[in-house]
Amino acid sequence: MNAPMTSGTTQTLMQYFAASEARIDQWRTLSRLARALDGRGSDAGAVVEIQRCLRELAPIECLNAYPGQALLDQLNDRLKRGEWAAFHRMAARISAALQTNAYREDSAAWALDDEVEAVMGDVLPPAQGLSSGRRPYFEVLVVAAMDRSHWTSLKETFRRLRRPEDEFIYEIVAVDSFEDAVLAANFNYNVQAVLVSEGFIFDSQQDIPVLRELIAQFVPEDAQDGDLGGALAGVLSHLRPELDIYLTTDRDPAAVAGSDEVAGVRRVFYGPEEPMEMHLSILGGIKDRYRTPYFDNLKKYAARPIGTFHALPVARGKSIFKSNWIRDMGEFYGTNLFLAESSATTGGLDSLLDPTGNIKDAQELAARALGADRAFFVTNGTSTSNKIVHQAILTPGDIVLIDRDCHKSHHYGAVMCGAQPLYIDAFPLTQYSMYGSLGIRPIKQALLTLKAEGRLDKAKMLVLTNCTFDGHVANVQQTMLEVLAIKPDMVFLWDEAWFGFARFSPFLRRRTAMGGVAALRKLFASPAYREQYAKFKAEVGEIDPANQALLDTRLWPDPDAVRLRVYETDSVHKSMSALRQGSIVICSDQDWPKVEGPFKEAFYAHTSTSPNLQIIASLDLARRQMELEGFELVGKATQLAIEIRREINHHPLISKYFRCATPAEMIPAEYRKSGIEDFVVPGQTIADISRALNQDEFFLDPSRITLLCGNAGFDGTQFKALLSSDHDIQINKTSRNSVLVQININNTRSDMAHLIKALADISRDIDRRLAGGGEGARKAFDARVKDLVENVPDLPDFSRFHDAFRDDPASKSCEGHMREAYYLAFDDANCEYLGLNDPQVDERLKNGPDLVSAKFVIPYPPGFPIMVPGQVISQEIITFMRKLDVKEIHGFNAARGLQLLRPDVLEAHASGGKRR
Template sequence: MEQDRIQPERRGLHQFLAASEGRIDRWRTLHRISRAMGAGTSAADDCIAQARAVIDELRPLEHINGYPGPRLFGQVEARLAQQDWNALTRLVGRVSNALLSNSYRDQRDAWLADEEGETRLPDFLPPSIGHGQSRKPYFEVLIVSPGERSAWEDLCASFRLLRRDDDPFVYEPVVVGTFEDALLATIFNFNLQAVVIVDGFPFASAHTSPELREIITRNTPVGTRQGIDDTGVSLARLLRHLRPELDVYLSTDRDVGHLAGSEAAAPLRRIFYGAEEPMEVHLAVLDGVKDRYETPYFDNLKRYAQRPIGTFHALPVARGKSIFKSNWIRDMGEFYGANLFLAESSATTGGLDSLLEPTGNIKKAQDKAARAFGGDRSFFVTNGTSTANKIVHQALLSPGDIVLIDRDCHKSHHYGVVLAGAQPLYIDAYPLTQYSMYGSLAIRPIKQALLALKAEGKLDRARMLVLTNCTFDGHIANVRRTMLECLAIKPDLIFLWDEAWYGYARFSPFLRMRTAMGAAAKVRTMMADPAYRERYDAFRASVKDLPNTDPRLLDMELLPDPERTRVRVYETDSVHKSMSALRQGSIIVVADQDFHTVEAPFKEAFFTHTSTSPNLQIIASIDLARRQMELEGYELVQRALQLAIELRQEINQHPLISKYFRAATPAEMIPEPYRISGFADYAEPGKTVADTAQALREDEFFLDPTRITLLCGGAGYDGTQFKGLLAEKFDIQINKTSRNSVLVQININNTRSDLAHLVKALTDLSRELDRRLEEGGEAERASFAARVKALVEDVPDLPDFSRFHDALRNDPQSNTPEGDMRTAYYLAYRPECCECIRLDDPRIDQRLADGPELVSAKFVIPYPPGFPIMVPGQVITPGTIAYMRKLDVKEIHGFNAVRGLELIKPEALEGLVKGRGARA
């Protein structure tokens, strides 16, 4: 029936990971219904019933959003009651388009009914293409206040009267009257930048919608419902937990002096006495947003570019004269524009500050970034997270230290260990052989390694644990539990979490708990909580008779001693990978209780790896990325998550595409033992966001929705071939591939148009495959089936790390596998210590069978899978050789097929053993 096409079955609001997207979905649905009625293509009674149902769903949401506002929404309801379909279509179309394009933030006539204002198309063009325009950023302020709706309207009007032409921003007040309505507004309204809480409001909402009740219950901690006197403080605490970027203010008639000095005031930016003037609240709100909007370095760089500077230093492009006066490279200036060159300098004077010794605006920008990312301090890095990782390694590790490390982590960590002279103790992640990739590193083998070191008396040498979170393929660790269990064995263990691909997660209330800084804050709070101390005492009593080697320790949840635990966490983020920074913009975020003990070596490491001529534009872009994420990260990240989930569903539920392509589900990417919640996929039938939240809290691993492993082996394409096809035929860029998949990454830059582009490409390819197989006959189908089998079923086993050669181990009899990789690495610098043997040389198999052992002199890193299958000093096994011989990739770092494997000669290794004996 026509009405079925107008309004297909919709997901409940509680099924949207981005709740605001559910609201826009309802407005678009209402627009389709009204259009159908205006065209006379649907039964009136059915359409009226459908429209009323949608409006009933929207009503509670519109009470917690500034746009379209009560007046405009009231007109929508009135036109439905009058069954004026043409007028309803115009008004609903106007509102839904404004919400979809966000044009209401810039166009004040969007707030008028269609007969009161001129309909204008929103300006989507960037300033360099369109005319550009000066605009005041728009936001909304939530006011939580007791009273009746008529009083709230007066309150909103009074705040609007406080607006001044010279205000840097414009905001719209939104008023609610209960604790639960404030909670809903914070979740659904991404325009909020501040919350003003007026004491004395009740707890329960009047909304009875089962969907809204489910959202309220999911986000309200047990025990929050308290007496009226504490509701304001409790609400402030909860809102800061959900959206820490928001400024929260409290207006109360209690003893404000006493309250301001108590722990309860911690979530509040400022406290007002109830009788004070609204102007102070208004100014405080604007000042709070201005604090986050301010970009100290970028703002200063703009001022610098406007000054008449005479440059007598290196850097001819500064001010652009060598370019704009050139006969031959003037097009460079025309392409990049004048500001790029006016804002360049190699000087650190004139307010530009020094990245190496920041004392001014760079220092301020780094402090703001630390606040945004949840750390104690932060450091900007302008040559990528590869360098950020090396800085941390060199700052915290010394020769002979043991570092526990995921073998398939980014190569910068392996090189960082070499530079520091530490000894890696490699641990393998669980394999996903069918996709030719590894998953992530589980807690159990990490504990096993730590307990083994403790049993051999070497735990004091275990300095740091290095883990990737999330992995390239989207595996997210249970960070808090990982740190707690490791600290139970080694209370001062340092954690380096490589979150190069995951920096955006800080700005999602769902994913924040699984970030390094989010977990560090939780662990700190736990260690100071008397209730945790009681829990720890009970745990200690239960394990006091168990020896270190007792296998039961591996399978139980270990708890650290709060008296001995030191929370020492370092997080590296590629700001450019998931936020709006220029390429190579990275950051180190630190939450280290003992940073004062390593501050000097950290500074030295930063000096060692940081250019004395850092790119000023990259520094500015990191500053700007922080501003954006603090002010609109919640909105952007939630939309990206929702878009990624919709793309997964579109691929897997499409009757044609799913014949050949599929988005791998969490159940396929994470083995069942690591998913105790049973979570299998996003938006499963009968499942809600509550099930997703449960998996995030409980499971050892969770799959980042935005990182979609698109399986292409079923279409007969290997990853590299499919990547090339998408680029050449459809102008779709993909980065990472595996033997039978490509990685589709969704970020804050993507739109539904991008989704449609990819879906259309997959549909066209699937249709072409259908035609080819139908017209090609049995021979074509048999050839296709063989190709698919080779890619999907006949996959080589992934080679685990074997061991370091005995000559590179302090104690060859030890049960712990750490080794001196640095010595092996530098042996490769000496040609007389190395030899090369081709993979097809019979000597390879002969030595594998009879010796002497083959020992790698280099890091060997095939792309894909992109991690080292050999490291310097590693004994090469038959499995590794078999894997190398099956590889059909073109790019293998550290391996030259003509020369063969580069190996350390047996006599060079014997020399190491003799030298060690002589020293002994």
């Protein structure tokens, strides 16, 4: 067990986000080697490789209940005896059970080799009670100072506590050290509860450097200084917040239970005096996460004989199942969909607009799962969630700092509430015709400009996309710290539509809005931070907007002045198992009592009085799944994304024409202090990835793969269509020379094989066409590639709002009253139209009067507004528009041309005194 790991496993274990997947890969390798050995007979080389695999698996297997010591002993015995067929059979069975999760449901998976045929139902220990599809399975980690020879009896003690009426079934995993407990929580996604008994040691007996490097990412340096039980509870709560942690103590249990050291502990027990209470508490903790208040009540409602006299003919399904013409609708969707429909809020269904029962309960569970103070279900998408927050926080005339290429719902939200958007440009990725994300420096520049002009008080909210469509993830904690140093009461809206899953990754969680809130709350409460702030204040003094050095200085806010006001919107349906349009608003707002009324009004304004009950139920279920298996599913999905990147970029044929863009290509070097360049660099470890997550201003979400297709001669739209029509692969977002491959908890290795096969087939076809087409075909192909990859148009930055829509045209800040321009354009008499190539366009760009957009113009791709109402159109915008070769441009009618606000209307508006 103490043998050092070889480089092969070291690289797998430490390469990135899912250590558990490295274990399963090792079992696949072992199964393949066993098959080869079985086919050849005795082969010294194969035996050596198998022994190596088993040695490397040994320290990991002791952290998992399955396959367990008995199976491993028998497997090793088969190897020693040279029983190759039997060894192959056992290795293949264990490997298959791990890959398919059969061990969670089938007692046969746990059987010794000579007992497999005798397995009948639930009779076989150790996994008594396991049978197909009956009781959800999990594992309990016991951390105790006991001789390892007693672990078997410990496990038997808990097995004897099982009862037929138990809703769940579990097995025990025992460790005797702090470090092994951290490893088990990281490697073993089946662990759902931890029973900590005092007196255990800190250091693992497994002296394996690669594992210690993994542990170091989660364990603070001072972890050994105090009580190990409390310290371990804190580390495990940070690593996996969903875990139920229990403590057994031989000290005064009342004193321990009332101390701060067990704040994250679910219950304290006095020694081993109440094993049945421990058992029931463990099951109760799982039941608390498993329950879905709204979904459970909806199922009960559907089973009742309800007479409906309200306005939903489809409720109960009679109008469908008795129909002569649409019975196939019922056959397709099934009975329960209609039995569970109602427009009533009685009978246990509750009201989304004013929840007091199970919806309220479900939202509180969602807030807990996502690390927020409050949560609100939204059934018409995150576009609506964003508008709710805008309308709740902003009033007419307020300034909202906003990324110009954010989702259009934010732009429309600013129009609806009458706020002035102060647009800030993200860093450009011109080579892919897309923007990256919004850096801290330009945000600070905008705030300091407002402060210098005495208008900082008007800046109410900062809107940031995290992560972006293309995977750019902000350093949330640093961003909020530096902004709060300038504007201590700034409200943050983090649009995490694509990033809700990150809460359930111990690596990515720190980069979420609520992960940032948790870190800042802890930081501001610490004496060490006050010392840091005092040092900063002594060196810098007051925040002076004239001091340009502040733009490149790390700023620290006054902990006594800060108001933490943070909102996060998640498209649950985009990264979790919810129905389309299922969204959520979560928040941790220190000043919630002041905003509760406006928030409710905004919620009422945007929420249907007839919300879809199935969407609400799916939000409830998505929370249940992520609390109980999000850690497992997100880790697997992320590891799959890493493997797809590796397979494409290292494939000798595919990589000639296609490539996954690396972090170095997607994030400029100045934002990557860690120096990370790729996810698949030999020798790179999880420590390097963790360093990037801690240090870098931007990190690339591995699961969002920008697949470059320009070198294959395809623009993004063409390639998207080809994948769909010829290969049954669906893609959403495209750019001029790329498509976005999104990996989520739904994807499997079979999906990876499907994609790789399609890319290989397309690459072979390109090779054949070029080989058979002669020099002319090659020249045409090279010209097409050059046009897509090199001749890309520059991205136009936001220009400015026309003076007619600005409070102070002389201001260096660039916010404007976009709402006024938006509604001016409603009267077509206020508008003029010019063709994109009309000579007047160039004349007016040169000599005036200004060309001022009357509406939002959004080309797809790149998918952000290059013009907004009231914006002065620049030469860069016109040049970009003329080079665009995309067919879908929202807000632009090629036949009529650019829709502009007439100069005389602008002059009248500026002088008419209509505003405010």
